[in-house]
Amino acid sequence: MDSWRKNPLIFWVFAVPPAAWLLLFFLTPLALIWVFSFGEKSGLIDIHITWTADNYMRALDPLYLQIFLKSFWFAGVTTAVCLIVGFVVAIAITFAPGRQRPILLLLVMLPFWTNLLIRTYALIAILRTKGSVNAALEHFWDWGNGLLALLGVEHLQLLGAQFEPLHLLYNNFAVVVGLVYVHLPFMVLPLYAALDRMDRSYIEASLDLGAGQLRTFRSVVIPMAAPAIVSGVIITFVPALGSFLTPDLLGGTDSQMIANVIERQFKSANDWPFGAALSFILMYVTFFAIALRSVWSARRDAREALA
Amino acid sequence: MLQGNLMTKDNRSRFSRRSFLAALGATAAGLKFSPRLALAAEAPKLNFYNWDTYIGEDTLDDFRDATGIDVTMDLFADNDELFAKLKGGNPGYDVIVPTNDYVERMITAGMLVPLDHSRIPNTSNIDPTFRDAAFDPGRKYSLPYMWGTIGIGYRKSRVDAVPDSWKWVFDSDRYARKIALMGDAPTVIQMGMKYLGYPLNDTDPAHIKQVEEMLIKQKPNVLVFAEDNGQDLLLSGEVDVVMEWNGDILQVMEEDDDIGYVVPKEGGLLWQDCLCIPTGAPHPENAHVFINYILDAEAGAEIANFIQYATPNAAARKLLPAEYNTNPAIFPSQETIERCEVATYNGAEYTRMIDEAYTRIMAS
Structure with a gap:
């Protein structure tokens, strides 16, 4: 800090642009939406700020609470699947030969270069009744039947009279698949960063001292990766909670998430104050999660300082 | 988002690249200095806010050749997007194409300017049943485009x-x-x-x-x-x-x-999509010229033939084949x-x- 104090000009040159950016493009719009959430509609385009709590009261209606719960469920399942899959992927990359690691990391990030909408439409093409998955299954079904014909038992119709495609799209399963697909890199990257930095000698020591692979993983790897797990969980859970495109395009008749309701308030329902209140409830939840994380890491630091 | 609300005219990937290029071309053309109309009261420019693939292939070029006015076309996906974009003040559009109930919303909210019918003589091409509308009595603010x-x-x-x-x-x-x-x-x-x-x-x-x-x-x-x-x-x-x-x-x-x-x-x-001029349009004169051009028999026929929607333009229908005029899914x-x-x-x-x-x- 001393060197900054000696060169105040350099400090300001580096500090002002990002601070101005943050203020102008993040805090100001956010503050505006926050103020809207205490407003009342008057006519079609005007919003009067009356500091009413009605929008928040309306958001606490069991109808919306139930949708919030469902969104938490979707985001929670997505995060859990991402954590399990992401851990496996991160470990695989960490222990891959040095030359392959950048390529594997690139493969994880590559989908980010394509627009979310395009990726979601690609998933539709893969999952739909006449999509890639069902086409492959039908192929196997044909082979199976050919094999049965060779054995002379095709008349028994062991595989069914005709191929029954799986219904993979337009249900909650498809929504979770879509959310996991989109959010997996958010989990893999922090986990990889932590595992890559980890001192391998701890693992060797644990194995040398007689702990099994599983025990080593549970008692050495996981505790050392814990901060990365928490970060990964938060940055996966938070955007998954606010998804609306995925449930819109992949979901069925009961896949509505809270962000779909919010989106409608800003569009067809034309009720910005209520939409703003719903958004801010989501935001408070996010802040709460981040606050929990810092409390947790402060306690951890304190514990380590004692140890 | 592609929230599909009142009208859905995307999902036409066959055309969207073309219309994107057309919009790009129109934008680039708009940057050129055109000395021809330098003395006119308004710059020879027009900003058109339309649905995707909802105009004839050459309509905008033909319009420029006929009048010297360069059209820049932006696209919206649904009425909510159009409404939300203009709600906070017109960002510079001269002609927009809202659907009937949104025409009514926008009139109520004071977001449209009255049309000067004396400058749109081609109104006479419109089928009499479309010359008045319950959502806009006397057609003060809107003229029909497609239905x-x-x-x-x-x-x-x-x-x-x-x-x-x-x-x-x-x-x-x-x-x-x-x-x-x-x-x-x-x-x-x-x-x-x-x-x-x-x-x-x-x-x-x-x-x-x-x-x-x-x-x-x-x-x-x-x-x-x-x-x-x-x-x-x-x-x-x-x-x-x-x-x-x-x-x-x-x-x-x-x-x-x-x-x-x-x-x-x-x-x-x-439903009926309408041509309207939003409040705060920078080129209202050109907007009237443009609306009049769209309601022309030949221009209207070219548009309807390309996009295959029902046109309220009776004069244009006369120029179109029976295949179009008798299709029960169109009419x-x-x-x-x-x-x-x-x-x-x-x-x-x-x-x-x-x-x-x-x-x-x-x-x-």
Whole structure:
């Protein structure tokens, strides 16, 4: 800090642009939406700020609470699947030969270069009744039947009279698949960063001292990766909670998430104050999660300082 | 987002690159200095805000050749996007194309300027039935561009008979899990009103509740409340019956002979997209010239022939082939039209009731 104090000009040159950016493009719009959430509609385009709590009261209606719960469920399942899959992927990359690691990391990030909408439409093409998955299954079904014909038992119709495609799209399963697909890199990257930095000698020591692979993983790897797990969980859970495109395009008749309701308030329902209140409830939840994380890491630091 | 609301004219990937290039070209052309009209009161420019693939292939170029005015075209995906963009003040558009109930909303909100009809002589080309409108008495703010219906698109080989009743999508398990409804709160509820024999714009909470209960009961039979892409679901065989805009079904009918379209016997929705000048338009003079050009017989015929929507331009129809003029999916019979109704703007309270009903349907 001393060197900054000696060169105040350099400090300001580096500090002002990002601070101005943050203020102008993040805090100001956010503050505006926050103020809207205490407003009342008057006519079609005007919003009067009356500091009413009605929008928040309306958001606490069991109808919306139930949708919030469902969104938490979707985001929670997505995060859990991402954590399990992401851990496996991160470990695989960490222990891959040095030359392959950048390529594997690139493969994880590559989908980010394509627009979310395009990726979601690609998933539709893969999952739909006449999509890639069902086409492959039908192929196997044909082979199976050919094999049965060779054995002379095709008349028994062991595989069914005709191929029954799986219904993979337009249900909650498809929504979770879509959310996991989109959010997996958010989990893999922090986990990889932590595992890559980890001192391998701890693992060797644990194995040398007689702990099994599983025990080593549970008692050495996981505790050392814990901060990365928490970060990964938060940055996966938070955007998954606010998804609306995925449930819109992949979901069925009961896949509505809270962000779909919010989106409608800003569009067809034309009720910005209520939409703003719903958004801010989501935001408070996010802040709460981040606050929990810092409390947790402060306690951890304190514990380590004692140890 | 591609939230599909009042009109859905995307999903035309065949054309979208072309229209993007056209828009790009128009933008680039707009940057050039044009000395021809340098003395005119307004710069020879026009900013047009339109639906995707909703103009003739050469219309904007022909207009520039005829008048020297460069048109920059931006595209919107639905009326909500258009409304939201202009709500905070006009970002510089001269001509916009809202659908009838949004014309009414925008008039109510003071977002449109009155048209000077003396500068649009081609109004005389318009079919007399379209020269007045309940949503804009005397056509003070809007002139018709294209019109159409909402009905049922179906796969001919998979239905017992032409599904000419809303019953097949709202109140029957005959096509269970092969039904797609529109994921748009007002439309789906208003079509439900028609099925139950109420007026399309019925605001009676008890009737809205009745439609809500019917839809909740029908939900297990419905595959999806489609966002913009009902016609694709029909084309790919995902569903056999779908509630959709006629124009969207017409596009997939061109690709697949097995697809049909019908306006149910209970009647459906009649929509009309209109040419309007938003408040704060920087080039109102040019906007009048442009609207007049669009309503010209030949220009109108070229547009209608390219986009295959129903034109209200009687003079243009005379120039178009019988194949277009007699297509029942473009021009339903007079009898059918009489059973259809136009959506009106029914106030903020109604909008909220409809949205809450839809939220409950989706959450149940």
